[in-house]
Amino acid sequence: MILSLFSAKPEHPLADAKELRRAIAELPLDNAFKAVDEVLAWFESLLSAEGFKPEQLFDTVRQLDEAAQPHLRRLTRDYLHSPRLSKTEERRLWTASTAFWDLLARLYEQSLARYRGKEKGADALKPHLPLIHARLILAYGNQLKWRQYHYGPVEGDIWLRLGQAYLAAESEGVAGRLLLLYPGQSSSSSATLEYLKVLMFHASSMDSLLPAEIELAERLIGHCLPQFVFGSRSGPESVYWIDPAQPLPPVRLTREPQAAPTLRFFAPGNAPQTLAELIRSVELGTVPEEVNLGGQYPARMILPVLHHLAMHWAPTPPLREHRRHQVKSLLTVVNGFEAAFQVFSGKPDGDGAAESWIADNVSLGGFGALVPNLRGDWLRIGALLAMQPEGGSNWLLGVVRRYGRESDTQAAVGIQTLARQALAVELRPRSTSAYALAAGIPGMLLRDGMEEGEVRVVMPPASFDVRENLECEAEGRHLLLTPMDIQESGSDYEIARYRELRSDN
Incomplete structure (x- = not known):
């Protein structure tokens, strides 16, 4: 009894190296969702586990993280490319993936907290700091990406935690240390590069891309990562700035921000030239071998993404074609080809499918609107709409070009008007x-x-x-x-x- 009181051996089953190997070996190879779900259960148990030495806990998390990666890639492919994914299944895959990256970040944060708290044995984590910081920032980046698949919302807390992770890596002198983040990868990364990748992802206006296009855009950002410019001083080439100490995303550098020691500036650098070469290559039917897109894609899918990035990485930001005017008026909206055809045929909406949205700005090219009560799962980039402004007698035809969730029940959309008469x-x-x-x-x-x-x-x-x-x-x-x-x-x-x-x- 007295011996057990002084025993440092944790009671968690994965504290035994043989049990950890067995748990990893028994992850089902033919069921990616189940495999990720099992790793999630282990992650949850490790958050409150006691008795682990700091290095031992990190190594346990590291091995589980690496074992889950092939299954996570399969879940992502299923989520993005399954042709008939039900809403329930889509939600299940989304929830599992977002939960994985959230729990992984918390566990890597825990390792860093134990190191900074100078726990007994925590010095053994010092050689692992470059990897822990880089994977932590990667986990935050994947949280943001999966939220973007659902078009938000993104809480400011994520930007603050992401920024704090980067600043901590800097202060500990490991932010720029290059290493392979996962076994089998062909290119090195670092905490700074992973942070810059997240910043460029946000700066590239993903709210006008479909989820599969968002994945392609992130892959292309990763390919161009060495071309980007990042630093603590603003220069002629600077396009964006961010303060990692604040819970705010990066913004365009239209004027110098108030001075602060934590300000960082970044720009596309030579990436636009790299994109131009890629565009020419893809137009000729070839994707260079060194460009890892995570799969085979037709040119008709790759080219719009390349052109989108080229537009948003240009030194001069894309200008709006038409001036916007602030308004507040109701829009009656029906969605889909069949409903729009019925409207323009002069037939009333007989099945009650019409929704009321709030137009908050208008231009010659379209509307910005708030959707106060999301109904169903039809609203997405490219959705066809028929719209009737309040007090008007005619219907307009439009397409959703931008989409962002402000909460689970409310969204903001940008609508391009195709025609004022059809x-x-x-x-x-x-x-x-x-x-x-x-x-x-x-x-x-x-x-x-x-x-x-x-x-x-x-x-x-x-x-x-x-x-x-x-x-x-x-x-x-x-x-x-x-x-x-x-x-x-x-x-x-x-x-x-x-x-x-x-x-x-």
């Missing part, structure tokens, strides 16, 4: 007999912003055929539409450009 028509392939009984293709004709003799047509997915002329009746005239190209595709629509020939027959 004609609902029934389209028929020219080759179809006039007496055929087959139903036509529903479509909406848009003439806003088009050259004379051209028209855009919004149709259901896979309706466009570059070899097929279409015809329809509109405004008392017979129209012949000759295909030109497809401009945009969404989950339930596509927008194509046609040449328009009219006749009175």
